[in-house]
Amino acid sequence: MNPESYTTMAEVRAGVDEIDRQLVALLDQRFAHMRAAARIKPERGAVRDEARKAEVIENARAEAERLGAPADVIADLWERLVEASIAYEMIEFDRLRA
Numbered sequence: 001m002n003p004e005s006y007t008t009m010a011e012v013r014a015g016v017d018e019i020d021r022q023l024v025a026l027l028d029q030r031f032a033h034m035r036a037a038a039r040i041k042p043e044r045g046a047v048r049d050e051a052r053k054a055e056v057i058e059n060a061r062a063e064a065e066r067l068g069a070p071a072d073v074i075a076d077l078w079e080r081l082v083e084a085s086i087a088y089e090m091i092e093f094d095r096l097r098a
Contacts, residue, residue: 038092
């Protein structure tokens with residue numbers, strides 16, 4: 001996939017669809033890590049870690065800047081991703097201890 005060589009919208013769409021498949025697979029792996037965290041953390045209060053949240057978002061912003069990607073957009077996406085991950089981890093934490 002090389003977007004610079006695309007000449008049709010069909011190529012663009014196929015490229016986007018492939019990237020989306022890859023992103024979903026990576027998100028699945030990320031959420032597997034959240035399940036592991038829910039299993040390992042000793043108490044529910046440990047699930048939300050604001051310092052770690054800020055670090056993860058800043059890491060994503062820095063990587064976006066390094067790549068020349070829109071850092072503010074990436075940081076906003078990561079804010080949402082981290083909050084969704086925390087919510088998921090809470091559910092998993094409760095499920096494992098029910």
